[in-house]
Amino acid sequence: MRTSGPDFPAIWQVLDGQVATGRLPGYVAAVRIRGEVAVRAGGRTAIEPGSAPMTADTQFRIASVTKPIGAALTLALIDDGVFGLDDPVTGWLPELADHRVLTAPDAPLSSTVPAVRAITVRDLLTMRSGWGVIFEPTPLQREMARRQVSPGPLTPPVTGDEFVARIGSLPAACQPGAGWLYDTSMDLLGVALERATGASLVRLVADRIAGPLGLTSTGFWAADPTRLATAYLPGPDGPTVLDPPDGVFAAEPAFRELSSGLVSTAPDLLRCFTALADGGVPILPAASVAAMTTDAITAQQRAQGVPILSAAQSWGLGTGVEIAAVEPWQAAGAWGWDGGTGTTVRVDPSRELVGVLLTQRGMAGPQDGFDTFWSAVAAAC
Structure with missing residues (x-):
């Protein structure tokens, strides 16, 4: 120094x-x-x-760089008692309830097992929801791209509700909390914040x-x-x-x-x-x-x-x-x-x-x- x-x-x-x-x-x-x-x-x-x-x-x-700001916003709402870090998000994102998980990240979309537990707020903040960036061209990544919900530099042409519905209709690549997959979890979290508070992320x-x-x-x-x-x-x-x-x-x-x-x-x-x-x-x-x-x-x-x-x-x-x-x-x-x-x-x-x-x-x-x-x-x- x-x-x-x-x-x-x-x-x-x-x-x-x-x-x-x-x-x-x-x-x-x-x-x-x-x-x-x-x-x-x-x-x-x-x-x-x-x-x-x-x-x-x-x-x-x-x-x-939006992500740490979004994390600070989430933790501020946790401090307010809006929800807890380990609360399941299915109360605000019912589209993710009882979701299916691929038997392997590169498995066919038909090869699934039930999720062992619900996804939590912590899972979303830590990028462990089960959806996100996979660099290999797997069936899941190809389908996410086809549905216009894969991570990218520009906002996809969907609403938040449509984004969650499209993700929720797909199997996750891994069980909640089990694997680190970048990006998608934060967008699911954003919709959860809006629904939990009744306010837009803008506000x-x-x-x-x-x-x-x-x-x-x-x-x-x-x-x-x-x-x-x-x-x-x-x-x-x-x-x-x-x-x-x-x-x-x-x-x-x-x-x-x-x-x-x-x-x-x-x-x-x-x-x-x-x-x-x-x-x-x-x-x-x-x-x-x-x-x-x-x-x-x-x-x-x-x-x-x-x-x-x-x-x-x-x-x-x-x-x-x-x-x-x-x-x-x-x-x-x-x-x-x-x-x-x-x-x-x-x-x-x-x-x-x-x-x-x-x-x-x-x-x-x-x-x-x-x-x-x-x-x-x-x-x-």
């Missing part, structure tokens, strides 16, 4: 270099190190000539997270699409547009995804994750933050999560947690998560660090480009 103040210029130099080489069209980063905060915007909101420069107010589709996020923290640019769509950066996917022939400013996130969605549905800014996210890093006030008690950021899955389940979970990572309640320092910038006890649209947030108590990087370059793989940023941040501490 440096004896002088944080070396923020060294972080910006790394990011500006990625803009100069064309790897990133632009970025906004916000970092707090030992109480000192710095925000930097570089590049442009799109690759087209004449595009607006990035500013601290530029909004991004934060993708799976719940506004009332329980954004309002108390003063997050003025965080929600499920961009009220002013001109503030939204164009999203791109990397490719061998250069980037292609995933979603333009007037695209999917320019209007209120029919399905509010708790897995990946939020737009936000770097200053908003820094404020949110700083509150959690500092004990949760005013949205959560410290005990709930501690539970959220504690390893909650088994070694076997971590192995199932590769390559989404790196060798240093495990999973808590709705967020990634670091259990080892495989790379020099990592630290056991750090936590946070990445979004497939090119976003990353991380809290490292050992360095008194909270960091946010938002880009519009989609990830080509786990830790795609973020290791360079986090290495620079660690060196600047």
Whole structure:
């Protein structure tokens, strides 16, 4: 750890270099190190000539960085007594009652057994409902894609009710609590929150997270699409547009995804994750933050999560947690998560660090480009 103040210029130099080489069209980063905060915007909101420069107010589709925010919302409702962590979710998601489970994740859809127990709120937060990402082209994954309920970077063209009905009519890949499968559990959880409270996720996020923290640019769509950066996917022939400013996130969605549905800014996210890093006030008690950021899955389940979970990572309640320092910038006890649209947030108590990087370059793989940023941040501490 440096004896002088944080070396923020060294972080910006790394990011500006990625803009100069064309790897990133632009970025906004916000970092707090030992109480000192710095925000930097570089590049442009799109690759087209004449595009607006990035500013601290530029909004991004934060993708799976939504998950820890959704987890904080869920734990706030648990603290209110709306439901318990180990309550079955079938009271709000009856479509999942008495569901069937495949005899093996790659089995034919007709080869099933009964679920041994009901799915709980904990199962959804820990990604152990039995549905989610399977990288092999199994019959279940093919059918989820056909029904337009497989995980992806953009909101599927269904309502929340339709999403749960389509998932519930399919067998799960594994028994509740038995296997770690990414993504789908959080979207099931989002519908459960709406039904349990009688309020939309738009209202719940506004009332329980954004309002108390003063997050003025965080929600499920961009009220002013001109503030939204164009999203791109990397490719061998250069980037292609995933979603333009007037695209999917320019209007209120029919399905509010708790897995990946939020737009936000770097200053908003820094404020949110700083509150959690500092004990949760005013949205959560410290005990709930501690539970959220504690390893909650088994070694076997971590192995199932590769390559989404790196060798240093495990999973808590709705967020990634670091259990080892495989790379020099990592630290056991750090936590946070990445979004497939090119976003990353991380809290490292050992360095008194909270960091946010938002880009519009989609990830080509786990830790795609973020290791360079986090290495620079660690060196600047």
